[in-house]
Amino acid sequence: MTDKILDSLYDAVVAGQADTAATTTQAGLDAGVEPLTLLFDSMIPALEEVGRLFENDEIFLPEMLISARAMQASMDLLRPLLADAAAARIGVFVMGTVAGDIHDIGKNLCNVMLEGVGFEVIDLGVNVPAERFVEAIRDHQPDAVGISAFLTTTMPELDTTIVAIEEAGVRAGTKILIGGAPVTQEYADQIGADGYAPTAVTAVRTVKALLGI
Numbered sequence: 001m002t003d004k005i006l007d008s009l010y011d012a013v014v015a016g017q018a019d020t021a022a023t024t025t026q027a028g029l030d031a032g033v034e035p036l037t038l039l040f041d042s043m044i045p046a047l048e049e050v051g052r053l054f055e056n057d058e059i060f061l062p063e064m065l066i067s068a069r070a071m072q073a074s075m076d077l078l079r080p081l082l083a084d085a086a087a088a089r090i091g092v093f094v095m096g097t098v099a100g101d102i103h104d105i106g107k108n109l110c111n112v113m114l115e116g117v118g119f120e121v122i123d124l125g126v127n128v129p130a131e132r133f134v135e136a137i138r139d140h141q142p143d144a145v146g147i148s149a150f151l152t153t154t155m156p157e158l159d160t161t162i163v164a165i166e167e168a169g170v171r172a173g174t175k176i177l178i179g180g181a182p183v184t185q186e187y188a189d190q191i192g193a194d195g196y197a198p199t200a201v202t203a204v205r206t207v208k209a210l211l212g213i
């Protein structure tokens, strides 16, 4: 039963069928499938497949976009359930995707998980210039800042943003985490980020460890 639901959801996301993705997600939840199982065993692998098809010229930008919409239709149902676990407030987290980059599914997933463990997340959205990160640090004095980049061409913006935060003199008192599909621990070390995590689950673990929580 569970496998059938996970397979149907995978197919709906790959095919970009938002309505089917939402109804299958709901059917999974009704049947007692865990939200995280739906996410990590079906929806995220489906997007990976979409990325592979795009890379091989088997699908094009519009198809990738409708798959992203199908993913978001499912996420809308999962978000309140993941956030339900909200504990006492443990810190403030500023998050954003770098300038030139409009990918936000992975970033949003991190936000949901961070909120789930008790962070107040201030989401700056996508295509965020370095100066807006600096302003947000001044305004909110966050315990941690998360910066995402999802394209190899926008990855250098991670470095630019960290340099801008340092030059503005607002780095002390906040931990900087970076993430996104092309980012690696090695790159994080190279540009002087405090932390890196490959998934939303490990992002939560990493920020908690950095803050000694």
Ligand code: B12
Pocket: 044, 047, 048, 049, 050, 051, 052, 054, 055, 061, 064, 065, 067, 068, 100, 101, 102, 103, 104, 105, 106, 107, 109, 110, 145, 146, 147, 148, 149, 150, 151, 152, 153, 177, 178, 179, 180, 181, 182, 196, 197, 198, 199, 200, 201, 203
């Ligand atoms: C959906 C998608 C899109 C959607 C985005 C919709 C949206 N609202 O996000 C649309 C259609 C708009 C899009 C556009 C483009 N895309 Co696109 N896209 C994807 C796709 C298929 C899935 C991305 C995704 O959501 N993955 C699922 C999430 C859950 O995973 P994730 O993003 O990695 O996030 C996880 C971790 O990275 C981590 N994480 C994320 N953020 C953070 C932050 C912190 C602080 C931490 C610690 C961790 C962390 O946790 C997350 C959850 O576990 C990928 C393929 C792929 N395999 O990734 C291509 C892909 C990223 N896109 C690609 C490309 C080329 C493009 C375009 C340039 C295409 C074009 N010709 O126009 C444009 C760029 C637009 C722009 N300027 O940004 C390439 C990038 C290649 C590269 N190496 O640079 C990929 C890899 C596809 C491919 N294989 O070629 N895309």
